[in-house]
Structures are given as C-alpha cells and as structure tokens.
Amino acid sequence: MPPELDQTALDDLRRRQPRFRGLEAGHRACQGCGEALAARLVMESIGPDVVVTNATGCLEVFTTPWPQSAWRVPWMHSLFENSAAIASGVEAALKHQGRDGTKVVALGGDGGTFDIGFQALSGMLERTHDILYVCFDNEAYMNTGIQRSSSTPHAAATTTSPSGKARMGKRHLKKDLLSIIAAHHIPYAASASVAYPADLRRKVRHAIGIKGPTFLLVHSPCPLGWAHDAARTVEIARLAVQTGLFPLIEMERSEVVGVMPIRDPRPVTDYLSLQGRFRHLFTEGDPRALEEREHLQALADHTIAKFGLRGAGPDPLDSDGADTVRRGGNSA
Secondary structure, rough: OOOOOOOOHHHHHHOOOOOOOHHHHHHHHEEEEEEEHHHHHHHHHHOEEEEEEEEOOOHHHHHOOOOOOEEEOOOOEOOOOOHHHHHHHHHHHHHHHOOOEEEEEEEHHHHHHHOHHHHHHHHHHOOOOOEEEEEEEEEEEEEOOOOOEEEEEEEOOOOOOOEEOOOEEEOOOOOOOOHHOOOOOOOEEEEEOOOOHHHHHOOOHHHHHOOOOOEEEEEEOHHHOOOOOOHHHHHHHHHHHOOOOOOOEEEEOOOEEEEOOOOOOHHHHHHHHHOHHHHHHHHHOOHHHHHHHHHHHHHHHHHHHHOEOOOOOOOOOOOOOOOOEEEEEOOO
C-alpha cells in the first residue's frame, strides 16, 4: 500500500463511491477514454430505474463484446441513426404500462447525433417525449476509423479531412448543435465536460428530473482520434473549456440561463498543442498554420463574448472551480 494511503483513507474512499453503477468497470475502452468516463458519470447520476438505448458506436462496442456486458440496467443496442426513435418507443410503452417512474435515456456519439441520427432526435424533441438524450462528443467517427463528422472542429485532421497541400484539415466549422436543439424549445439543454464531474452530475440529475425531452452534450476527448497522451484526457477537456472552444452553458426554452465563467481565458494554442490532430497548425514556415491558429483564437474569443463567459463566478464556481453559474450569480 502506498505510504500516502493508509487504511482509514482507503475505507473513506470506498464509502464515498456511488452505491450503484449502471456501467461497470472491466469493459474494453481504450486507455484514457473520455467517453467511458463520461458514460460512467452519467449512469451513476441516474440510478437503477432506467431503460437505456445506445446507438452504434464506441460506447456500444467496448461495453458489449458478445456475450459480455458492462451494463447493469436494461440496455438496448440501436442502429447508428435511431437511438432516439427506439427510446421514443420505449417511453411510449412504459407510459402505456403506467410505469411513469422509470426513466428513459438515449445515448449516442457525435456521428449518431449531429449527423446520422439527427432526424430521429429532432422528432423525439418535437413530440415532447419524456427522454434524456446524451451525446458523448468526441468530435469524429472514432469507432469506424476517425472520419470527420459535423462536430469535428475547424482545422482538425481526420482520415477524411487530412492536412496537406490543398487544405489544413477540416475546412468547415463545428456545428452549433446545442443551439439547434434549443430551437426546439425543450425544457432543458446543456453542455458539460468530463473535466468537471460535479457539474456534469448536477446537470444529469437536473435533466432527468424534468418532465419532457432534455438534452446533454458531453465533451469527451479521445486519445486515439485526437492523438494525445492518454494520461491527459481530463487536462485537455479542461483546456477546451478554459479557452472558450467548448463553452459550458445551460438553456431552458431556447434561453441561456447558466454559464461557466472563465476567470482567465487560456490561449487556444495551449489546447491545440497537446493534440496530434492539430500538429500541422504548428508547422514552422507555413503561413497557413498561423492563419488557422488565429482563426481558431477568433472563434474562441467570439464564443466568450457571445455567452458572456469572461469573469469569475462566486468562488469557486467558474472554470477554475467546478460548477456552472446561473445568471444572476446563483448556482443551480
């Protein structure tokens, strides 16, 4: 036993572990997988009385290699495009049975949410099904070979948006999905990050307690697809927030009601330089590299200004702490 961990400390650590884990350890996720961490935090926050639908993707593959499963709740594998549609059917069936207390949660990656499954998701929201939809955003189709999605950031290199003489990675901007979701006027939509687990848990508990459709977008770094050190997953996720490239916000009926302020915004280069998918942006002597870095910095600055992120919330409720701050300074 390490000298800094005595038996009392270990016993205290065990007591503070969640009593129920809907997603157990022992699955086959890559080392440092942000999605595995995000999924565990989400399921710990929901509890056992839930039915989960899961779109094809990394999470489905590494948690259910036949005949094994890491899930301890009723779980259904859907196609890439229809996690929301399957969840809608489950919710309707539970309602018919009078089981209003059982929650329904639909899970998907950015490929199955931003792109392939968006039609089913939009329909689920418009019909006001009582479902929490969680998108684990690792910003590419990681399971099928690291192809770009509409969530992939501008200038990121993927297997279908490589960097070369013709272009510097992906030419297009990351889709602002949260605003599109909020335009459905649903009761609650929010973004979260694996770097801030307390904030993520709170948002899950808040969303699951609301009657009607809710949506959560969770930034989940991928060491393989982003080409970063597996030990730095949480650090990189935190930098995404602190640079303004991935803002943490809450929306109700299309109105922003909460943000995580950024006390001292970090330059985007602090975030980009830790990832191989942006390696080409640091090529010496290539004027395009500087131009793209400046473009990404301008995007981050615009986001900070748009949502009023600069500043400190009630200590420690900001990006140096661990929570989103409600407008007016009250944490929720």
